[in-house]
């Protein structure tokens with residue numbers, strides 16, 4: 001179980017960033033008091049447009065950055081903010097942007113990271129066999145990263161991030177930049193992990209990914225969660241025909257409340 005409580009993250013903008021964002025305010029509230037729970041055996045999706053605060057929220061949850069206020073609890077009462085080392089053993093943060101060193105092999109990289117996660121040699125070999133088989137890395141395990149395709153590198157990143165078999169999986173934009181076959185391998189695997197009882201949070205801006213993959217969805221716009229529910233609940237609440245329709249209804253309302261136009 002993962003509990004996000006009143007999470008807020010603010011950035012201080014440089015003069016250059018203020019100019020780029022066309023603002024005179026040096027404070028940017030990227031995530032604004034968000035709360036939600038994710039249960040074991042559930043995929044929760046944070047759905048939002050570019051700049052909504054999805055990556056910032058996921059980075060706070062995975063201990064990579066500290067929130068200004070709020071907390072995240074894992075396994076009942078382990079605080080991500082106060083006990084980050086302990087919390088880390090429950091979490092895996094996946095991103096397709098993990099940079100793998102060109103001159104190493106998948107085998108070497110997997111062993112290296114799995115050791116850092118505290119696995120012994122036997123555990124490393126067992127996990128590697130399962131994950132390399134799952135992602136089709138087997139045939140390439142002694143080939144240098146520089147010679148592998150983008151899709152294969154992404155699959156290796158995922159295998160490496162899951163080496164310690166954590167109960168909570170956090171995945172920033174799981175299908176971004178992936179070809180259709182690799183994307184399918186990844187979403188199928190997330191479903192398999194859900195069925196094994198893992199607690200999974202993903203971020204996405206792709207409506208079809210949220211609709212098909214997520215058991216519950218939180219719609220994030222300008223740092224705030226505007227609604228949370230299953231697809232059916234959101235469609236009913238918004239009287240919408242599909243998630244895109246529901247999203248635009250919510251988005252227009254948010255912008256109208258701010259006095260702007262869409």
Ligand SMILES: Nc1ncnc2c1ncn2[C@@H]1O[C@H](COP(=O)(O)OP(=O)(O)OP(=O)(O)O)[C@@H](O)[C@H]1O
Pocket residue numbers: 011012013017028029030048049050051052053054055056057205
């Ligand atoms: N380190 C930072 N310094 C200043 N502002 C930041 C920083 N990181 C993010 N932001 C700003 O916070 C807001 C939320 O960014 P974030 O990357 O979390 O959004 P996102 O929903 O993940 O969007 P995308 O899909 O484009 O990655 C944006 O306005 C972004 O410019």
